Amino acid sequence: MFRRIRTRLAVLYAGLFAAALCLVAASLYFVLGATVERQVRSELVASSTVFDRIWKVRAHELGSAAAVLARDFGFRAAIATGDRRTAESALDNLKRRLGLDVAFIVGTDGRVTGIADPRLAADAARLWPALDQGETRGVATLGGVPRQLVAAPVMAPALTGWVVFASDLDQRQMRGLESLSAIPISASVLPAGRVADPAIRAGVPGRLSTPDGMAIALARPLQAFGGGDGAVLLLRYPMARAMAAYLPLQIATALTGLLGLILVIGGSWRLSLSITRPISALDLAARRMEQGESVAVEVATDDEIGRLARSFNAMAAGIAERERRITELAFNDSLTGLPNRAFFRRHLDIELRQAAHRGRSLVLLSLDLDNFKAINDTLGHPTGDALLREVAARLKTAVGEALVARLGGDEFTVVAAPERGDGGAERTAQRLMGAFAEPFRIDGHELAVAASIGIAVAPHDGADSDTLLKNADLALYRAKEAGRGTYRFFEARMNAEAQARRILETDLRRALGAGELELHFQPLVALETGRIASFEALLRWNHPTRGLVPPLEFIPVAEETGLIVPIGAWVIQEACRHARDWPSDVRVAVNVSSVQFRRSAVGTAVVQALAATGLAPDRLELEITESIFLETSDATLSALHGLREMGVRIALDDFGTGYSSLSYLQSFPFDKIKIDRSFVDRLETGEGAGAIVQAITALAAALGMETTAEGIETEAQRDAVRRLGCGLGQGYLFSRPVDAVRARALLESACAISRAA
Amino acid sequence: MIIFSLLACASPALAADVTVEVRTQSGAPAREAVVSLYPAGRPVPVAPPGKTYEIAQQNIQFSPFVLVVPVGANVAFPNYDKVRHHVYSFSPAKRFELKLYAREQNRTVHFDRPGPVPLGCNIHDNMSAFILVADTGLSAKTGADGRVSFADVPAGPVVVRVWHPYLRAPDNAVEVRWAVASAHPILQVKVALRPPPPAAPAY
Numbered sequence: 025m026f027r028r029i030r031t032r033l034a035v036l037y038a039g040l041f042a043a044a045l046c047l048v049a050a051s052l053y054f055v056l057g058a059t060v061e062r063q064v065r066s067e068l069v070a071s072s073t074v075f076d077r078i079w080k081v082r083a084h085e086l087g088s089a090a091a092v093l094a095r096d097f098g099f100r101a102a103i104a105t106g107d108r109r110t111a112e113s114a115l116d117n118l119k120r121r122l123g124l125d126v127a128f129i130v131g132t133d134g135r136v137t138g139i140a141d142p143r144l145a146a147d148a149a150r151l152w153p154a155l156d157q158g159e160t161r162g163v164a165t166l167g168g169v170p171r172q173l174v175a176a177p178v179m180a181p182a183l184t185g186w187v188v189f190a191s192d193l194d195q196r197q198m199r200g201l202e203s204l205s206a207i208p209i210s211a212s213v214l215p216a217g218r219v220a221d222p223a224i225r226a227g228v229p230g231r232l233s234t235p236d237g238m239a240i241a242l243a244r245p246l247q248a249f250g251g252g253d254g255a256v257l258l259l260r261y262p263m264a265r266a267m268a269a270y271l272p273l274q275i276a277t278a279l280t281g282l283l284g285l286i287l288v289i290g291g292s293w294r295l296s297l298s299i300t301r302p303i304s305a306l307d308l309a310a311r312r313m314e315q316g317e318s319v320a321v322e323v324a325t326d327d328e329i330g331r332l333a334r335s336f337n338a339m340a341a342g343i344a345e346r347e348r349r350i351t352e353l354a355f356n357d358s359l360t361g362l363p364n365r366a367f368f369r370r371h372l373d374i375e376l377r378q379a380a381h382r383g384r385s386l387v388l389l390s391l392d393l394d395n396f397k398a399i400n401d402t403l404g405h406p407t408g409d410a411l412l413r414e415v416a417a418r419l420k421t422a423v424g425e426a427l428v429a430r431l432g433g434d435e436f437t438v439v440a441a442p443e444r445g446d447g448g449a450e451r452t453a454q455r456l457m458g459a460f461a462e463p464f465r466i467d468g469h470e471l472a473v474a475a476s477i478g479i480a481v482a483p484h485d486g487a488d489s490d491t492l493l494k495n496a497d498l499a500l501y502r503a504k505e506a507g508r509g510t511y512r513f514f515e516a517r518m519n520a521e522a523q524a525r526r527i528l529e530t531d532l533r534r535a536l537g538a539g540e541l542e543l544h545f546q547p548l549v550a551l552e553t554g555r556i557a558s559f560e561a562l563l564r565w566n567h568p569t570r571g572l573v574p575p576l577e578f579i580p581v582a583e584e585t586g587l588i589v590p591i592g593a594w595v596i597q598e599a600c601r602h603a604r605d606w607p608s609d610v611r612v613a614v615n616v617s618s619v620q621f622r623r624s625a626v627g628t629a630v631v632q633a634l635a636a637t638g639l640a641p642d643r644l645e646l647e648i649t650e651s652i653f654l655e656t657s658d659a660t661l662s663a664l665h666g667l668r669e670m671g672v673r674i675a676l677d678d679f680g681t682g683y684s685s686l687s688y689l690q691s692f693p694f695d696k697i698k699i700d701r702s703f704v705d706r707l708e709t710g711e712g713a714g715a716i717v718q719a720i721t722a723l724a725a726a727l728g729m730e731t732t733a734e735g736i737e738t739e740a741q742r743d744a745v746r747r748l749g750c751g752l753g754q755g756y757l758f759s760r761p762v763d764a765v766r767a768r769a770l771l772e773s774a775c776a777i778s779r780a781a
Numbered sequence: 782m783i784i785f786s787l788l789a790c791a792s793p794a795l796a797a798d799v800t801v802e803v804r805t806q807s808g809a810p811a812r813e814a815v816v817s818l819y820p821a822g823r824p825v826p827v828a829p830p831g832k833t834y835e836i837a838q839q840n841i842q843f844s845p846f847v848l849v850v851p852v853g854a855n856v857a858f859p860n861y862d863k864v865r866h867h868v869y870s871f872s873p874a875k876r877f878e879l880k881l882y883a884r885e886q887n888r889t890v891h892f893d894r895p896g897p898v899p900l901g902c903n904i905h906d907n908m909s910a911f912i913l914v915a916d917t918g919l920s921a922k923t924g925a926d927g928r929v930s931f932a933d934v935p936a937g938p939v940v941v942r943v944w945h946p947y948l949r950a951p952d953n954a955v956e957v958r959w960a961v962a963s964a965h966p967i968l969q970v971k972v973a974l975r976p977p978p979p980a981a982p983a984y
Contacts, residue, residue: 097903104871133951158976179978180871181901181909182946
């Protein structure tokens with residue numbers, strides 16, 4: 025009903041007080057009423073005795089006057105001699121003197137003297153029997169008016185009649201009586217029959233309903249002149265007038281009550297306000313907290329509400345703290361303390377909108393550490409994490425105001441608002457590159473780390489964050505391709521290339537089923553004998569419209585999309601199928617990428633291929649590059665061990681390039697090491713190349729591994745590597761990669777090659 | 782007291798001695814009632830007054846209370862009190878006033894018209910007496926036994942009139958028609974009497 029506590033409290037208290045007040049007022053009214061009634065009753069009784077006396081005195085007075093007149097000799101003489109005029113004048117004289125209304129004489133013969141009004145005279149004549157009976161006083165109705173009558177016999181000297189004085193019992197007379205009363209009583213004379221209540225008629229004060237309201241009334245019977253019911257003197261005291269005496273008391277009570285009520289309403293309002301104000305404050309604070317504001321309420325008292333306020337504040341502070349931490353976790357990278365991807369996306373969205381609104385450009389720089397994986401693997405994750413933290417710190421210092429975020433791994437991004445067009449963007453990129461100028465010192469290691477940066481500028485390179493980020497990444501990709509440690513701006517061409525890659529991907533998915541893939545084989549020749557020892561299987565894609573697609577073009581796509589798994593399996597299967605038809609001392613070698621190992625697809629594919637073709641496991645050789653150790657895990661290593669235990673041979677391809685490390689040779693017992701073609705190329709020009717090749721062959725021999733020299737194009741190269749200790753050679757000198765048919769032909773003309781050697 | 786003459790009687794042989802007994806409603810004898818007989822409805826002629834009647838004032842009272850006199854009688858009012866009296870009457874039969882006369886003074890008043898003459902003293906209200914001036918010779922007042930007798934009343938119808946100062950009837954009198962037949966007839970008449978006026982005024 026009432027939505028606020030203070031209204032409810034105020035109404036409750038006021039209601040209770042008002043009820044109590046009403047009870048007091050009602051009791052007061054009833055007690056007052058009873059008291060007043062009792063008082064009035066006793067006063068009425070007292071007054072009635074006074075009225076009795078007044079009545080009697082009046083009667084006596086009139087009687088005396090009548091008697092005196094009746095005895096007056098002259099008067100008697102006038103009456104006895106029939107001198108009516110004299111008698112009437114004597115009556116008039118007396119009427120005036122005594123203030124009488126009517127005075128007359130009734131003769132013993134019934135004749136009435138002294139009244140002109142015939143009706144009055146007739147009433148007077150009817151008094152004769154009573155007069156004759158000796159009645160001398162009482163009330164009788166003359167001319168319709170009740171009057172007090174007093175009679176005196178006229179002895180002239182015998183009884184000749186009666187002098188009768190009649191005093192009107194009219195209002196004037198009654199007022200006269202009333203004025204003699206101690207209390208303001210209204211008196212009236214009524215025929216006895218008019219008073220209904222027998223108790224009142226019997227002279228007991230009682231309640232009487234009058235036109236003016238309730239009254240206390242008392243009736244005094246008045247003796248009738250000549251018998252009959254007679255009349256009563258009715259004394260009334262209106263209750264209203266009786267209560268009027270107590271009106272000031274009642275008004276005072278009412279005013280006091282009203283004042284009290286106001287005080288109670290005000291007091292309870294104040295009290296409830298003092299209770300509800302802190303509650304309202306809490307209510308408001310709770311609602312503000314609900315809307316996410318940080319709030320605290322004032323603790324004014326030490327009572328329950330004060331404690332509640334304190335608890336509320338503690339709760340609000342707790343919530344705010346948790347919220348801050350959640351936000352921090354949600355939007356911060358826990359490792360570096362930089363904003364995370366989620367925060368970066370929101371920030372980028374906001375910045376893009378503002379930039380668009382202001383007509384300004386916005387620069388997004390995608391940064392990626394070069395070869396971070398190698399550091400992580402060789403020095404351990406703690407070192408890698410420490411490096412990331414240091415990189416984060418340097419990037420922040422480098423860009424100042426701009427936002428630096430870590431998107432994950434070694435990916436960082438910077439959102440900057442350049443002051444002066446692209447020049448600003450370039451300077452930002454240079455500052456970022458500058459952050460990597462000094463080597464990082466981590467756990468006693470001194471690490472030279474470089475980063476590649478892709479730059480996209482909104483709105484030119486994309487108005488929305490998705491496009492901008494994708495384009496920055498494309499630019500980064502380009503920078504990586506361009507040879508690491510540099511930066512590239514996004515160009516529309518990059519987008520076209522990306523588009524082309526997508527088309528390539530679609531075509532590649534189709535190619536396997538459509539039989540567009542084909543294996544070519546390049547022989548590996550034993551340098552001492554000139555015999556073909558094995559073939560390296562090389563994948564060719566004959567695109568229906570584009571013709572031959574280079575492996576460098578589609579293999580990365582296959583690796584990225586995972587298509588490398590079915591394609592790889594197909595290659596192993598196909599290679600094994602061909603090898604089965606070859607002489608039993610000729611092996612087949614298949615290149616396996618790290619992606620295949622990452623997807624744990626190699627083991628299954630090998631087992632299935634060997635089972636399907638029945639090829640001896642030692643006739644299958646898997647060629648892996650060193651990068652597999654940079655990118656894969658212990659699972660890869662165990663998979664390799666599993667394969668080798670099965671009898672499958674494992675060769676290390678392209679040895680000597682990139683992050684070649686002798687530790688790799690220690691970590692896995694390779695069957696063969698293929699020396700990268702760059703060493704063979706440099707054999708004729710550089711001095712060191714020969715020494716390295718010799719060292720590798722020596723090392724391989726020591727470890728019980730075969731060696732193959734790749735990229736032999738001349739006989740001088742062939743002779744050189746044979747001299748340096750290589751067992752096998754591969755290159756155009758012996759044969760370009762050829763299809764399966766030609767490969768068989770090569771095997772059949774093995775003698776010819778031998779001859780050539 | 783026989784004051785009537787029988788000269789007028791046409792046939793004296795047909796006369797009787799009659800007694801009239803007046804009693805009150807309660808049966809008590811009514812004294813001081815004046816009974817007048819009118820044989821055949823006519824008054825009997827009264828004898829010429831031969832003597833002077835007297836109502837004395839003694840002990841502040843009239844005495845007697847009722848006096849019957851024939852028409853033309855003289856009544857003396859001797860005062861035997863030490864105080865003066867003022868005797869008066871306003872009666873139609875005789876209006877007179879004897880103003881303030883003292884002891885041993887005697888005043889005589891002549892009553893020549895029949896009718897009751899109430900007497901009063903203007904000084905002493907308690908003094909009251911009545912003179913009935915009778916117009917018939919057969920008129921007398923009752924004694925203590927309420928009786929009055931008349932001799933030689935002619936037989937035949939007779940009107941009996943009873944008057945008393947307090948008799949409750951117009952003119953304080955009632956009339957009864959009676960036939961006198963036997964030798965000693967007795968007529969009983971019942972009258973209603975008012976109580977005598979109070980000795981002292983109530984007011």
